Amino acid sequence: MAARPRIKDVAEYAGVSPKTVSNVINNFEHVSDRTRAAVQEAIDALGYRVNVAGRQLRQGRTGMITLAVPELDVAYFAELAKHVIAEADRLGRTVLIHQTGASRESELAALHGFDTQFSDGVILSPIALRPRDLATRDRRLPVVLLGERPADGGTDHVGIDNVRAAREATEHLLSRGRTRIAVVGGAVRGRQGTDRLRTEGYREALTAAGLPFDAGLVLPVGAYHWQDGARAAAELLDRTPPPDALLCLNDHLALGALRALHERGRTVPGDLDVTGFDDIEASRFSVPSLTTVAPDKREIARSAVNLLLERIDAPDAAMRDEIAGHRIIVRESTGG
Structure with missing residues (x-):
């Protein structure tokens, strides 16, 4: 078997x-286009590949990152995990999946590096964490939060604009002449989680x-x-009178509601009109098909992985809050 080409071989x-x-x-800027082209030609001709594992070992890293989500049998998290794995693989990283069960104890274990070795x-997609949990976490462990954020600042975060998304979904129902709209899964008090924002x-x-x-109606x-x-x-x-529309705060709730209405x-x-949130694959195949708020799961995954890798490389950089896109997908459950 031929020896694997080395940097020295490419240089020669x-x-x-x-x-x-x-x-x-490493894509350094101060390299002329002519030299860059010559090196790339050599890489292609010799079939040279970067030894990612060796580089990571020299840097004291494992090349693995953890994705901690509440429940993998909730389709949104399974679909999100697929995109995170794809993005990490593209960047030469391996993903460890941890299911927290929406348990504060399990989320704390993830936050404090239960598997830092x-x-x-x-x-981490937190459900049960409290603001003080983030304030007292081990800052040596790079963390990016998805979705809910128990407190402002101090931790990188990726999510959608939940207030705007719910407002747009409600406006869609209002445009259909619905005036008695119930919120399934909503909240008017308690901590500022996704349910409160929506x-x-x-x-x-x-x-x-x-x-x-x-x-x-909430x-x-x-x-x-x-x-x-x-x-x-x-x-x-x-209830008397009953609602004429349901704004369900995830697609699982909406699909369950469709069954009860039937x-x-x-x-x-x-x-009644029915809308959901998350645009899981099942929403396209229900009868009727489900109108839903579709967060850009691919963008969420890409932003989260890249933010985490940047945090690993630059632990003291300013914290960032990334807002991913969303859109309303109108289907049969609201006359689409």
């Missing part, structure tokens, strides 16, 4: 020094439309699963 082929080859590989940093966006849309806010749920959406929809149908003989979008 291109007629430059090994240091110049290293500068080209294996991982260079953590991307309820705030809903409330902003009502105010802009000149409609009163009725806290009785229905919290114990969890964000199919059965919770079904139970919430059934409860709302028993069992109660209510038509969608005839009697």
Whole structure:
């Protein structure tokens, strides 16, 4: 078997020094276009590949990062994990998956580096963390938060504009003539999590439309699963008067609600409109297909992985807050 080409071999082929080859590989700016082209030609001709593992070992790193999410059987997190793995692989990193079960103890373990002997940093989607948990975390471990952020500042964060997204979804329902819109999974009090932010966006849309806010139409749920959406929809149908639309704060709740409405003989979008959040794959195949807020999961994953790698390389850099895009996908459940 032929020996694997080394930087020295590339340098000899291109007629430059090994240091110049290293500068080209690391994309340093002060290399002429002619020299860069010669080195690239040598790399292609010899089939040279960067020894990522060796570089990481020299830097005292493992080349692995951890993704900690609440539940892998919730489709949003499974789809997000797929994109994180793809982006990390593109950058020569391996992803360890940790399921926290939305447990504060498990999230704290991830935040304080439960597997630092294996991982260079953590991307964490927190549910149960409290503001003081972030204030007292071990700053030596690079961390990027996804989605919910228990406190402002101090930790890199990637998410969508939840207030704006919920406002736009509510505006879509209002444009359909719906005026008694219930929020399944919403919250009007408690800590400032995703449920509160999305309820705030809903409330902003009502105010802009000149409609009163009725806290009785904001229905919290114990969890964000199919059965919770079904139970919430059934409860709302028993109210007088019942709602004419459901703004469900994830697609699992919305799909469960669709089942409950069907069992109660209510038509969608005839009697009620239904919208969800997350644009999981199942939302395209439900009957009716589900209108939903689609966060750009690929952009979230790309931003999170790149932020984490930048934090690993520059621990003292200023903290960053990245806002990924979203869009409303109108499908049959609101007349699309």
